[in-house]
Amino acid sequence: MTKVSMTVNGKAVSGEVEGRTLLATFLREDLHLTGTHIGCDTSQCGACVVHVDGQAVKACTMFAAEAEGAEVTTIEGIAAADGTMSPVQKAFQEHHGLQCGFCTPGMVMSAHALLAENPDPSEAEIREYLQGNICRCTGYHNIVKAIAAAAAEMRPVAAE
Amino acid sequence: MPKDFGIGASSKRREDVRFLTGKGRYTDDINLQGQLHGYFVRSEVAHGMLKRVATEAAAAMPGVHRVFTAADLESAGGLPCGWQITDRFGNPMHEPKHPVLAEGKVRHVGEPIAFVVADTVEQARDAAEAVEVEIEDLPPVLDMKAAVSGDGPLVHDEVPANLCFDWGFVEDNRDAVDEAIRNAPHVTTLELVNNRLVANPMEPRVAIADFDASTGDHTLYLTSQNPHLIRLLMGAFVLGIPEHKLRVVAPDVGGAFGSKIFLYNEEVACMFASIQLRRPVKWASTRSEAFVSDKHGRDHVTKIELALDDDGTFLALRTDTLANLGAYLSTIGSVTPTYLHGTLMAGNYKTPLIYVNVRTVFTNTVPVDAYRGAGRPEATYQLERVIDKAARELGIDPIELRRRNFVQPEDFPYATPVAVEYDTGDYGAVLDKLIEIADLAGFEARRKQSEANGLLRGLGVNTYIEACGIAPSNLVGQLGARAGFYDSATVRVNATGGLVVMAGTKAHGQGHETTFAQVVAEMIGIDETMIEVVQGDTAHTPMGMGSSGSRSIAVGGSAVVRATEKIINKAKKIAAHLMEAAEADVDLADGTFTVAGTDKTVAWGDVCLAAYVPHNYPLEDLEPGLEETAFYDPANFTFPAGAYACEVEIDPETGKVRIDRFAAADDFGNVINPMIVEGQVHGGIAQGIGQALLENCAYDENGQLISASYMDYAMPRASDLPMYVVDHSCQTPCTHNPLGVKGCGEAGAIGSPPAVVNAVLDALNSGGHKVDHIDMPVSPSRVWQAMQG
Missing domain, CATH: 1.10.150.120 ([2Fe-2S]-binding domain)
Structure with a gap:
């Protein structure tokens, strides 16, 4: 298990992950940010797209460990804090x-x-x-x- | 001016905010305390004797709780088929057992053999690798014609020639149809394939079973279109759980298109394992598993013959179809290629004599069942293709040939020779509307422009009819259905006037939370925000058959209306008491009760309050409270119809087909939410274009699925598709349901494939290539090869 730390939707987070843990899985299972969806296993469908350091990334194409130190934005971080949608x-x-x-x-x-x-x-x-x-x-x-x-x-x- | 609330308003969907902000709650978003994870060991061969399944090594792996095989499941029944078809000779269909885990034999790649349950999904997956499976290969049964020849291998030893049944419809018409075709001046014959598809909702299937030993309660969270049906099938037929101890919950469901109707092996295995292990057990399908375990759709091989006289009048129609069932009879696998297909063969036309023969075939492939349209796209495709071919052979304009044979407005109600009665329609008006919105007047100019650009342009126009709102229970009971097909709603009014609609249907993308609220808001005259819609939980909704076959508004919506009518009737009695008036004089409009001829009024909210705080209330005549349930069993099917036009451009160098324009004119009867209806049509068209141009579920000669991921199965992407022009202004309201609605969910997928293929053939023939037919998907290589002659 490896410790990873990153910023997700403006909050510093960290967790223990296996090397094979995908960023999508880490977001869903460890951070309970279930808005990032997993619709395939060949990086085709795009249901898991998040922003990593400002770039759109399929969160199933990246290991959680690779996001060490990154700024990640998920769907939960898109609306304003008061709930106003983008x-x-x-x-x-x-x-x-x-x-x-x-x-x-x-x-x-x-x-x-x-x-x-x-x-x-x-x-x-x-x-x-x-x-x-x-x-x-x-x-x-x-x-x-x-x-x-x-x-x-x-x-x-x-x-x- | 468009309405801003109630029936006919394009109310924005109340579902959207949670979906847009990541707050949707899909089954895979649920995790229960103490939950274990399951993973299936699946057959890697299409057909073989299962000699040995050794689980000891896997069971000893870290985190593993149990490894289940068929031997553990002896107490469980097989997965039942919900519709017994009687064959042409009066015999019941063959119903070989459909085991939860493979017994003795494996019959398709992907068939579950063992179920590994562990603390984590990774441990379960790792342990699954350690399950030793020994299979003695048998030659696979794949090609349907070979399968029924009688001298090949058998999928089920007890089913001769792999023939589940040989169905004739209507059998009494057979000789007359044969004779009419023998004597006809012209017969157009076409052989075609309706390609096998995979539904591919973006959310893969998930099941979480939770047996609570302290109470004996079983709860199943499931990606389902019809939780009550699942409860009935799993509880009563497979695991023997009384229904009051089994609760099925379908949370937000991420699309289904038919594939989440069925009772699947996986959810049964999860519940069985949860009972054994006394822990919640979760299984989440990967997309790769979905390809080899979600029920597939279509897969018909058909010969169709249309007899015409010299002026193009249809005289008779005969079809001969082989329909693939896959390895096992699925939940409604028997009715999809029969009654949902044969009853639609009249289309929009007055063909006096029709005979449909369907032989259903077991093969070593994934079971086949309903997929968006379910039988009706197969019917429409063959009919609308053979009409175009006949038009070309007779030198009659294909639009004109259709028009000559339309059922006319004065013919309704119209009894077809295939046992259904169309209540209402105006096919000429819909076709006229299509010609207008598709700008067919400008087609020739567009064709010249394409030619100038070195491209071939073609136009395909067709009509369709479908049967929705399944179904009158007494009728389908006579035809072999093992269930009723009513639906239901409970309306629970609260003391302060807000209310909850609890529906027996279950939306999975169609926006019923919005639409049903619009219906009730309209009837009572209150704001839509005062209405909550609950669905998808057997503990909180009355027994209903769920959402499939475009039945939710026609059947479920009718139940909502009936329950609301009961509420209004009771509320009027209370209002009459409060206003000291005769009940017959009380009216309700805009949320206010009035008494005819007086200025007395009482507000909706005051009546609701009186019902629950009955201080001034006719308690001797009326129970307190305001809650009513209605079950609605439809008197007939509904018959949406429409006309579709597709224009394609073909690059003769490559055979690549590009859809340039697509227009759809539909008659759905009355429309509750035009925005949602148009969205349903868009999505259906995209799936129809996908079938026509891109999608194909392909097996190799060993029975390996070679289109088993999104790398190989061509899902339509944004750049494959055009903007669509859609119209639903031609409305002939259904005559037998209270909303006058027909249903819109499948139309696009039914009407569009023939439009695309007819357009391609028009382009080729107009370019001097004599091509009668190309099977779907009309890929560049198939088009290019056809052009080479």
Whole structure:
């Protein structure tokens, strides 16, 4: 067992993990942050996307030990402390960008990462960016709409 | 102006905030005190004699509590099939035992052989490696035609020619159909495969069984669409647990599409182990396990013949289908390829004579059962494909050929030759709407543009009908169902006017917490936020058959209406007493009771308070309290219908098909929440396009599943799919349920595969390639090969 320490959603945390423990498992089982979901075992589905040092990462592709010292943000860390949802989260609700909700945390985390990189993505760019996030419910239509709407909401209004 | 609450409003979903903030509570998010973890040893071969399972070494591994095999489960029954089909000759179907853990033989890759229970999942997995399994390989039964030939190996020794049953529908029509086809001026014949699929909800299955020896209570947390059905099957048929001592809880369920209807081996093993070990036992499927243990869908091989006269009038239809059951009869595996398929073969058309023959076949593959649409996509695909082929052969426009044969508005109620009666519809109006929203007038210009870009453009248009709202219990009982198909709701009003709806259905992504609240809010005239919806827990909901087959609003929603009507009727009696008026003169609107012809009013909340604080109350005539339950058994199926259009572009260099436009016009009758309905259609279309272009569950010649992960099974991704144009404004309300609703969950998956394949064939034929058919998935290699002639 190895001791790991990292910052998760702004809080310093530590735990004892086996070398083979995945970051996704550590978040879910040790930190009880069950919003990070595990939908496959081949790093394809993207339900476990979190941010590690600002980058979108599939938490099943990383050992917990590799996140030593890292700043990790999970879906639980996206809304404001008073519960106000982020523009992306609000847009997903407004545009019905989720059904069963299982892929949703990963989708929201990927969408935030996309918009940090590219504040004004085209439909094609949104679809391309979501290659690593599988949704079986929505057919993606409303996810794409929601991300485009969130992008518009988040872009600074041009000065008059 | 759109409504902002109640029926017809696109209310935002109350489920969403918890899902968007990571607060959803799925089964795998639950961990119980003292919980052990299970892991299954599964067969790595498709077919073989199970000679020896040695568990001693595994049992001695660190953290291991027990290793269970079939020998431990002698007291448990096999997994039951819920529908007994009678064959063409009047004989009941073969029902070979479906053991929880393999007995004597293994019959598919992935079949569970042993169940290792340990302190941690890692220990259980490590110990599973130490279970020694000795299997003497047998030749696998894979190809259905070979399987029924009578001279190959047998999956079950007691089932001759691997034939579970040979079903004819309607058997009395057989000779007349044969004769009509013999004498017809034109017969179009098509042989096609409806490809095997895996449902692939994003949440894998999970079970946590918790036997409490101190009380004798059994609790099962399960990824289920129908916890009451699971309780009945597991309790009464497999483990002998009385239902009052077995509670099944389905928390948030992360998609299902049919695959979480069934009683599975794994949850039975968990409960059995929990009883033996007196500790909670959890099993969580990996995706790799899901591919070889979740029930698969579709997998039909069909020959369809459509007889027409010279002007394109349909005269008769005959189909001959081999339907794969996999290795065992699943929970509703027998009805999916029969009654859920044969009854839809009339489609939207007035074909006077129809005969459907289905032979169901055991093979050494994962059991096959309902997947989104369940039998109806198979029916629609073959019918809508053969019509397009007939149109090409006769030189009639395919849209016009369909229109000529439509059941007309004045024909309803329309009794089909395949034993169902469509209550209502207007197929011409839906088709007209499709032509408008798909901008078919602009198609030729778009085709020219594609040609200028060196691409082939094709258009596929088809209609569909489906039967939802399963089902009238007396009817399905006659057809072999071993369950009733009512649903239920309890409405519990609180003293201060808020209320709880406890539903027998169980949403798994469809947003019933929102939709059912809208229905009740509309009926009483109170704010939706005053209504809570509880579902998915047998301890807190009345017995219902759950959510499948697009039945939840048509059957479950009707039960909600009936229970709310009972509430309103009683509340009116209380209001009449409070206002000293005659009950017949009391009305309820906008949450206020009034007396006709007076200015007397009493608010909803005051009546609720009076019911629970009955100081001024007609106690001699009326019980206090305000809580009612209704069970609703539908009078008929509902028949949603629609018309779909797909435009594709094909790159002739590579055979790659790109969907450029997709439009769907549906008639779902009345719509409760348009936003949710459109979302259901989007998702269904995506799964239909997935089937048509991408997805295929493939076995190799040894019975190994070669599409067993997301690396190999092509799930549709965002960049594979277009935006969809959808419309549900053509509404012919269902005539026999109180909301006039039909159901919308499966339509997209039913209507879209033929639209895609017809579009591909149109593109190829318009480009000078004479191609009659390409099987799904229409992959670049298949298209390219077809183009080479």
